[in-house]
Amino acid sequence: MADGIPTWEEVARDHGRFLYNVAYRLAGNPDDAQDLVQEALIRVRKGLERYEPGSLEGWLARIVTNVFLDEVRRKRRRPADALPDDPDRVVPPSPAADAAEVATGLSDEIQAALAALPEEFRVPVVLCDVADRSYEQIAEALGVPVGTVRSRLHRGRRMLRALLTEGAA
Amino acid sequence: MSRRVSRIGVVQLALFVSLGGAVLLFPAPHAEANDNAAALLARARTAASTHDFVGVVRIRWHTPKGTQVADVPVSSDQGLVEVGLGSEKVVGHGLDRWAGADGAATLWHDAGPDQLPKPGTKWDLSTTAGPAVVGRPTTVVVARDHDGNVRARLYVDQSTGLLLRREVLDRHGHAVHDVSFVALSAVDNPAPGQAPPTTPRAHRERTHDQLAHVPSGITAPSAAGDGFRLVGRYRQGAGVVQLFYSDGLFNVSVFEQRGELDWEALPVGGTDTTVSDHRTLSYETAAGTVMFWNFDGAVYTCISDAPPDAVTGLVTTFADASDHSDAIHDVIKFVLGPFSWG
């Protein structure tokens, strides 16, 4: 760890599991989670994200969130890229619908509900309740005011609860 | 909890009173059913903006490739209704709609719904106790066509009047389009005396420009298909005219522009049908049926939440209007007489 900046190998070895868990809860499936982690590590390796000593996991959570949001934006910008001629495929079944069918345990149901939350709400919820970040850290990571984090987090949790209650009914 | 129970009691009492009133005014069973149903539908129109809630709405539609699903978050806060997120978000307040990125790109002002036809004129409406939707007891408004086939079911929350589910069926009774709450929490009356949340700032402001006359070469029948009435004509920019039809229950927009349709640019997977000797191509989407056709130098894009066969009926009217020069003369000269709210 030269200059206090962790190398990406150190990050992978010592904090890979944390990184993967945040990525997994953001993306909702192992395949995309692996892609997010790999891209996050590339950014660490290339020094593309400024490191501030003190909160290594906060820094990693921010990086993987940025990777995730970049990917969301990329998909939104070019929603029909891969299959431009097939309208049926352009709006895919929601993650909730997909995941609900294969949900076997309680954690699968929670994961499915989480995946059904729009990104705007899912990200603060994951950063707070999975990555255990403070409101201020989340606000900084997302570049939004703390008040926005607070309201999105609260709305996200209420929606999640509503989805879980619906699933149980 | 006790607050909610007492509210339900008041609503039921109000419903009971209104039902009683309906019986006195409309002793014939058919009229009574239609009237009750119409009252429920009228209430459902505004319930989303008169109750605060957070929820998720699921759209399901059926294509030859199977059922498609999209989930949309919705919320209402003191009359400000938010649907969707990001660039897909629409914010509604009264008759204003803000659409676009962050709900603030474009402000639409709109005319009121007062001039829509009464749904009971075309549809045989009845009400029945329905299943719970998101755990809330419902009354279902059932709409039957002339042949007695059920073509739509609207599930209305008994306590708030909120429309919880809207199901559209084809001629054979199969659901083709379904919009339903899958999660809903915190349905409350807004706290009195509070300032409403601020509406978004519009970068661009536009109205649905009412047209007193449609431009030359544009066909605009005043009635089309089975019981659809023209209730509005608007300029959409880039030479596109929107003709807005309603039968009181379903709405259809026919977008018309001069030119030749680039059929090859349309996605594969559409249903190719010939209507009145004209080729049409249609798709089932989250918004309902989208149908294209092209004749007499005009391109038509029809979008509707009505059952697919209702759209086909509409095409016939347009095709006939185009094929008969007398009719074409009449429709082109159609003036927006009774609908002059613009």
Place this chain on the structure above:
Amino acid sequence: MTGRPFGSELPEDALSAYLDGELTADARAEVEARLAGSAEWRSILDEVRAARAALRALPVVDPPAGFFERLLAEAEPVDAGVEPAGVGVADIEQARARRSPRRARWVAALGGAAAAAVVAAVLVAPRADRVRPSVASLTDAHAVRSSTGEDSVSSLAAVGKVTGFRK
């Protein structure tokens, strides 16, 4: 919905902040006073608490065995040199390709298809009088107009959801 006051300036999202220990002592006292007097607030607090607890109880998940080892091994040759800055969003596709030869082929195939589509588009470029209706914006215009004549939620839900038609 957030910030909805219940007869005072205290917004409802204070309840989440309360659970997360993100309130000042004064604000905490205010929330507690409100909770004592409002069954509705207590019920919302229960809801949010249940959601929060469910999320925090999610099990830790592990990547497939050897995932990080593979990443480390694959990266070594690249590490020797300095990679150019200005990495864009395409990186994630490259990352995918690096991770899986199967995906590499898939990405290449897609690239080929995209190139073919570009060639096809150039070859069959529309004539000037050919009309391609802007379906996405037309469906939105229909939904917005419809929403004032019927329940607004069911008609507005479709806004932005009709894609796949070329502009």
